[in-house]
Amino acid sequence: MSATTTGATAPPADTVNGSRLVLALTDCWTMTRRELAHWGRQPVQVLVGLFFPVMMLLMFNYLIGGGKGITGDYAEFLVPGMFALTMVFGLDATMVAVTTDLNKGVVDRFRSMPMANGAVLVGRSVADMLQSFASLLVMMGVGLTIGWRWHGSLAAVAGAVGLLMLLRFAMLWLGIHLAMVAGRPELVTAVQILVWPVGFLSNAFTVPANMPDWLGAAVEWNPMSAAATAVRELFGNDPGVAGTSWAAEHAMLLAVLWPVALVAVFLPLAVRRFGGLSR
Amino acid sequence: MTDAIVVEGARKRYGEKRALDGLDLVAARGTVHGVLGPNGAGKTTAVRIMATLLRADEGRVEIAGCDARRQAREVRRRIGLLGQHAAVDEELSGRQNLEMFGRLHHLGARRAGVRADELLARFGLADTGRKAVKQYSGGMRRRLDLAASLITEPEVLFLDEPTTGLDPRGRAEVWESVRSLVGGGTTVLLTTQYLEEADQLADRVSLVDHGRVIAEGTTDDLKARLGGDRIDVVVRDGAELVRAARLLPGAVGGTDALGGTDGVGGTDGVTVDADRRLASAPVTDRMEALTRVVRALQEEGIEAEDIAVRRPTLDEVFLRLTAGRTEDQNRMKEAV
Numbered sequence: 244m245s246a247t248t249t250g251a252t253a254p255p256a257d258t259v260n261g262s263r264l265v266l267a268l269t270d271c272w273t274m275t276r277r278e279l280a281h282w283g284r285q286p287v288q289v290l291v292g293l294f295f296p297v298m299m300l301l302m303f304n305y306l307i308g309g310g311k312g313i314t315g316d317y318a319e320f321l322v323p324g325m326f327a328l329t330m331v332f333g334l335d336a337t338m339v340a341v342t343t344d345l346n347k348g349v350v351d352r353f354r355s356m357p358m359a360n361g362a363v364l365v366g367r368s369v370a371d372m373l374q375s376f377a378s379l380l381v382m383m384g385v386g387l388t389i390g391w392r393w394h395g396s397l398a399a400v401a402g403a404v405g406l407l408m409l410l411r412f413a414m415l416w417l418g419i420h421l422a423m424v425a426g427r428p429e430l431v432t433a434v435q436i437l438v439w440p441v442g443f444l445s446n447a448f449t450v451p452a453n454m455p456d457w458l459g460a461a462v463e464w465n466p467m468s469a470a471a472t473a474v475r476e477l478f479g480n481d482p483g484v485a486g487t488s489w490a491a492e493h494a495m496l497l498a499v500l501w502p503v504a505l506v507a508v509f510l511p512l513a514v515r516r517f518g519g520l521s522r
Numbered sequence: 523m524t525d526a527i528v529v530e531g532a533r534k535r536y537g538e539k540r541a542l543d544g545l546d547l548v549a550a551r552g553t554v555h556g557v558l559g560p561n562g563a564g565k566t567t568a569v570r571i572m573a574t575l576l577r578a579d580e581g582r583v584e585i586a587g588c589d590a591r592r593q594a595r596e597v598r599r600r601i602g603l604l605g606q607h608a609a610v611d612e613e614l615s616g617r618q619n620l621e622m623f624g625r626l627h628h629l630g631a632r633r634a635g636v637r638a639d640e641l642l643a644r645f646g647l648a649d650t651g652r653k654a655v656k657q658y659s660g661g662m663r664r665r666l667d668l669a670a671s672l673i674t675e676p677e678v679l680f681l682d683e684p685t686t687g688l689d690p691r692g693r694a695e696v697w698e699s700v701r702s703l704v705g706g707g708t709t710v711l712l713t714t715q716y717l718e719e720a721d722q723l724a725d726r727v728s729l730v731d732h733g734r735v736i737a738e739g740t741t742d743d744l745k746a747r748l749g750g751d752r753i754d755v756v757v758r759d760g761a762e763l764v765r766a767a768r769l770l771p772g773a774v775g776g777t778d779a780l781g782g783t784d785g786v787g788g789t790d791g792v793t794v795d796a797d798r799r800l801a802s803a804p805v806t807d808r809m810e811a812l813t814r815v816v817r818a819l820q821e822e823g824i825e826a827e828d829i830a831v832r833r834p835t836l837d838e839v840f841l842r843l844t845a846g847r848t849e850d851q852n853r854m855k856e857a858v
């Protein structure tokens with residue numbers, strides 16, 4: 244077999260010289276640029292994506308707002324919960340983008356090119372993380388205008404942002420995997436609908452104490468609740484209503500463990516499934 | 523190493539379905555090789571395996587001297603692929619697409635831009651290069667797709683049904699592009715459902731059915747084997763079918779005028795379809811054959827429901843090439 248290889252003519256491309264790692268990073272950057280170019284082409288869609296969670300926040304604060312048993316300003320309680328919800332809803336955006344790509348045939352072209360295998364997924368990740376970070380900044384800005392404040396140190400604030408982005412990172416890989424399992428846009432819609440109950444079965448809007456016991460327990464174990472409770476602590480928005488269950492008392496630990504576990508499971512699965520497209 | 527494509531005994535199975543069942547294919551460098559077959563014959567699976575998008579379960583696949591399984595990356599540096607569906611990013615402009623693909627071929631940012639402009643000009647897309655691809659017409663999209671396959675002037679170019687769904691003008695445009703490419707030394711593998719397309723473009727053609735090649739040769743070879751016009755006779759009484767079929771070769775080929783000079787018009791060309799009570803035979807002179815068959819049927823007292831002379835369809839080509847194995851045909855041969 245090696246004889247035939249040496250007999251072949253020199254490869255036509257690869258005029259940029261570099262190690263495999265440099266080329267791989269170049270590919271990842273090219274794929275990230277692609278996603279950024281999408282934003283440039285669809286500014287309206289980007290704005291809608293940014294303002295959807297803002298709308299939810301304002302709706303819950305002014306129209307539905309006021310959870311029972313929450314002392315002090317509801318915005319102090321609600322805003323960090325909405326941060327967590329925004330991260331979880333990022334799942335939706337990721338799934339739609341991945342499914343669209345897979346069904347459009349452009350991924351076939353990528354896969355028939357001499358590019359790094361993972362670059363398509365890395366491009367997706369970087370773009371989605373950037374979008375969610377921008378979304379989080381917007382939400383924090385709006386939160387500040389409706390009366391939410393952080394009371395902790397800057398380091399604690401950075402920690403809270405880090406935890407939220409970690410949650411988003413977990414949703415990213417869950418989203419990529421689910422999109423590849425679902426495959427078709429119709430099935431993605433089904434998953435999109437299921438994201439809502441998961442998002443609302445949390446302590447984002449109200450405290451588990453207001454729920455039936457069994458529901459409250461489920462809510463406290465929700466990864467999103469752990470994140471919400473943890474960032475409330477870090478921002479200093481503790482309304483003094485955190486539960487007394489093990490999950491509620493170890494929210495900070497769970498806010499790290501849950502996303503790490505999700506990534507540990509779904510990142511390899513997603514990467515394998517992407518590689519398995521050739522089967 | 524003069525062969526750009528070598529496929530030996532390629533098999534691919536999806537559960538119970540055998541998409542490829544021992545496919546063999548060889549294409550010499552700088553030629554156009556057509557792969558002709560009906561829907562579901564395995565053409566697309568074959569292309570996807572050769573273009574490293576799928577892995578064969580068994581068999582050897584060598585593209586431009588590189589093994590498609592173990593040296594996929596090397597193969598990818600040497601090929602271009604035009605799939606059945608436009609493999610471009612619809613949201614981006616034509617230029618953004620080509621520049622992106624250039625970067626992914628590691629041309630570097632500057633050369634990728636220059637190459638994008640060159641290709642846009644070459645495929646008549648320079649004016650619309652900044653518009654989003656979703657605003658392109660079908661023909662423009664196909665041309666952009668083709669341009670994207672040619673970023674690095676590949677050694678081997680795969681075209682999977684490149685003109686399906688295009689209007690005649692779009693089809694002519696694609697054909698023209700393919701012809702100009704081959705002049706540059708690229709080997710082209712082209713799948714198609716259209717005999718005419720293979721005839722227009724391909725040096726050699728492989729006929730594929732049920733995941734294997736059932737005939738291979740130049741288009742002239744194949745045309746000679748497939749024959750020209752055929753006469754169809756539908757008999758009123760199914761019991762008369764064999765008698766009518768036996769009578770056909772004599773009627774269409776047994777005179778001085780048609781004489782044994784035509785290799786196509788032999789007994790082998792007769793087919794019968796018992797369900798439709800239909801016997802069919804190749805003819806050379808349409809009118810002559812028609813009158814002779816009518817007369818012969820009358821003399822034998824066989825009542826015909828329908829008699830017609832027509833060109834062969836692709837289905838028939840396959841039927842004929844696979845017919846030797848069917849029971850009906852064997853019985854026919856014994857009977858004749």
